[in-house]
Amino acid sequence: MLLQDTWQSGTLWENLSKKGVKRRDFLKMCSSMAAVFAVGAPLASRANAEETEVIAEALGDVKKPMVAWLQLQECTGCMESVLRSGSSTVEDLVLNQLSMNYNELVMAASGHAAEQALEEMNKEPHILVVNGSVPTGAGGAYCQIGGKSAEQVLREAAENATVILSVGACAVYGSVQAARPNPTGAVGVDEIIKDKPVINVAGCPPIGEVITATITYLLTHGEPPKVDAEGRPLFAYDQRIHDSCPKRPHFDAGQFVRTFDDEGARNGWCLYEVGCKGPSTFSPCPIIQWNLKSGWPIGAGHPCIGCTEKDFFDRFTPFYEELPNVRAFGQEASAGKIGLGLIGVAAAGTAVHGALSVVKEVGIRRKSGEVQPLAAFGEEDGPEDISALMAEGDQAFATTTDTDGHHRPNPSA
Numbered sequence: 001m002l003l004q005d006t007w008q009s010g011t012l013w014e015n016l017s018k019k020g021v022k023r024r025d026f027l028k029m030c031s032s033m034a035a036v037f038a039v040g041a042p043l044a045s046r047a048n049a050e051e052t053e054v055i056a057e058a059l060g061d062v063k064k065p066m067v068a069w070l071q072l073q074e075c076t077g078c079m080e081s082v083l084r085s086g087s088s089t090v091e092d093l094v095l096n097q098l099s100m101n102y103n104e105l106v107m108a109a110s111g112h113a114a115e116q117a118l119e120e121m122n123k124e125p126h127i128l129v130v131n132g133s134v135p136t137g138a139g140g141a142y143c144q145i146g147g148k149s150a151e152q153v154l155r156e157a158a159e160n161a162t163v164i165l166s167v168g169a170c171a172v173y174g175s176v177q178a179a180r181p182n183p184t185g186a187v188g189v190d191e192i193i194k195d196k197p198v199i200n201v202a203g204c205p206p207i208g209e210v211i212t213a214t215i216t217y218l219l220t221h222g223e224p225p226k227v228d229a230e231g232r233p234l235f236a237y238d239q240r241i242h243d244s245c246p247k248r249p250h251f252d253a254g255q256f257v258r259t260f261d262d263e264g265a266r267n268g269w270c271l272y273e274v275g276c277k278g279p280s281t282f283s284p285c286p287i288i289q290w291n292l293k294s295g296w297p298i299g300a301g302h303p304c305i306g307c308t309e310k311d312f313f314d315r316f317t318p319f320y321e322e323l324p325n326v327r328a329f330g331q332e333a334s335a336g337k338i339g340l341g342l343i344g345v346a347a348a349g350t351a352v353h354g355a356l357s358v359v360k361e362v363g364i365r366r367k368s369g370e371v372q373p374l375a376a377f378g379e380e381d382g383p384e385d386i387s388a389l390m391a392e393g394d395q396a397f398a399t400t401t402d403t404d405g406h407h408r409p410n411p412s413a
Contacts (some may be wrong), residue, residue, distance in 0.1 A: 005095070006134045012406065013026065013241075016309055018261070027053075027058060028055040030052050030053075030055040031052040031094050032209070033212070033213050033216045033217075034051040034052045034055055036154070036209055036235065036284075036288060037379035053117075054220070055216070058219070058220035058221070063126060065126075065219060066102075066121060066124055066125065066126035066127065067100045067126060067128075068100075068118065068122070068127075068128050068157050068161075069100060069102060069103035069105075069129045069130075069131070070102075070128070070129070070130045070131065070132070070144075070153060070154065071104050071105050071132055072130065072131065072132030072134060072143055072150040072153070072170075072171070073134070073135050073142065073170065074131045074132030074133065074152060074168065074170045074171070075087060075170075076105055076131070077168070077205040078131045078168035078170075078206065078211070079206070080106050080209065081205040081206060081208045081211065082208045082211050082212070083208075087285065088145050095286070101117045101118075101120070101121045102114070102117045102118040104145070108197040109348045115146045116155075118157065121157075122156055122159065122160060123160065124160060125160065125161075125162050125330060126161055126162065126219060127162060127163055127164075127215070128158055128163070128164045128165070128282050129160035129164075129167055129215075130154065130165065130166050130167065130171045130189050131170065131171055131188060132168070132170045133170040133171065133175060133177055133178060133184075133186035133188065134151050134154055134187050134189065134191070134192050135150060135177070135184035135185055135186050136151060136184075136185040136186075136187060137183065137184045137185030138184075138185075140152065140411075143184075145269065151192060154189065154192055155193070158193045162196075163196065163197050163199065163218060163224055164193060164196050164197065164198045164199070165198075165201055165211075165215070165218075166190065166199065166200045166201065166231075167201045167205040167206060167211055168201070168202075168204060168206060169202060169203060169205075169307055169308070170188075170204075171188060171189050172188050172189070172199075172201075172202050172230075172231075173187070173188040173310045174188055175313065176204075176313050177203060177312040178313075179314050180314055188200075197224050197227070198231060198281075198400045199214060199227060199230050199231060199232075199233060200227070200230060201232070201233065202230070202232050202237065202283070202307075202309070203238075203283065203307055204307035204308075207284065207288050207289075208290075210236045210284065212234075213236065214231075214233055214236075214245055216247055217233070217235070228282070230310055232308070236283075236288075237282045237283060237284070238276065238282070239284065239287075240279060240280070240282055241279075241282075241283055241298070241304055242278040242279040242280075242281075244284075244286045244287055245286050245298060246268065246299070247268065247270045248269065248270075250268075254269050255270060256271075256272055256273040256274075257269050257270065257271050258274065259274070260274065260301070265301065268301075271302075271303040271304075272303075272322055272323070274303055274322070275303045275319055275320040275321055275322060275347050276303035276304050276307035276322075277303065277305055277309075277312075277316050277319075277388035278303075278304045279323060280306060281304055281306040281307075281309055282308060283308040285297070286299075305319045342361060357360075
């Protein structure tokens with residue numbers, strides 16, 4: 001799929017017009033991207049009209065961006081996520097109109113012709129997209145392309161890259177192949193490339209629309225998006241799955257699936273007790289979902305395995321065992337008892353998200369009824385004793401253990 005001939009000079013919009021794309025359809029595509037930037041469903045009605053126009057104007061004026069797309073030690077699932085995302089024809093055309101002279105998974109060229117295409121692109125400024133981990137063991141022998149190790153291919157492609165997108169858990173930190181004992185010495189892209197901005201589009205695989213939105217952001221804003229402590233775009237990864245999960249009311253009510261064929265499973269109850277990692281996982285899965293909002297793992301009855309989180313395979317296995325210390329709060333508890341943000345704070349105790357870049361004010365309601373705000377992540381000036389406040393909150397929400405060993409809110413608390 002050598003696409004250098006698809007760009008007929010001029011701007012992106014001029015080329016799309018020649019392909020028969022109507023302005024209305026182009027604006028609809030830009031509207032869906034604006035919705036993703038706002039962590040909303042990719043529907044036109046959810047997007048801000050002003051933001052849509054800004055994206056349309058900036059994206060339409062783009063002149064022949066160069067993109068190299070590498071496939072290193074991986075399964076091709078991330079590229080498949082893009083190809084099978086359910087994206088519209090306009091989004092397809094936008095990606096196709098990029099001068100993507102190298103993508104070994106889908107390009108027609110092979111052998112010396114493919115190597116020459118990459119070598120020529122490496123000489124020019126370009127956006128570099130990387131799927132797959134970088135094996136550093138055995139001198140790079142575990143993954144070689146055209147006689148070069150994956151690390152050498154990456155370093156050469158990154159030399160003139162203006163920005164790098166690590167797409168998928170493999171490229172972000174190594175994923176399953178980096179799990180203990182990591183026989184190939186697999187690492188993520190940002191462990192190799194230290195002198196260029198690297199944006200981590202996490203997931204195994206990431207949602208196709210998030211990949212598209214990240215590229216669109218680069219083209220429209222001319223700079224990388226704001227990222228969290230793990231290098232993930234904040235517009236997509238600033239909320240835990242638990243926060244927006246449609247099964248959250250069942251969690252708060254203490255209604256859980258305990259086996260995959262029980263009454264709770266048939267009723268669509270919360271999957272926490274069969275291993276759901278939603279309380280510790282930051283991803284827009286419940287909002288954007290997959291294949292034009294046709295489904296997602298939890299919606300299909302399978303617990304989240306936390307694939308957008310670093311080292312998820314080591315940290316979250318066995319996948320079907322529950323996370324520790326995430327308490328459920330019955331819906332019968334009064335709002336005064338729960339307090340502003342208490343549920344979020346208690347659940348966040350299991351979330352490993354580093355020094356989170358998102359600043360959100362949360363608090364714990366003290367016995368006196370006063371709401372004590374917590375310091376934002378990374379701030380030094382917080383309440384006098386966070387642990388004391390959490391202990392105080394725990395007293396108000398003591399739990400009991402029922403006969404089957406499961407924790408439940410104490411009605412007398």
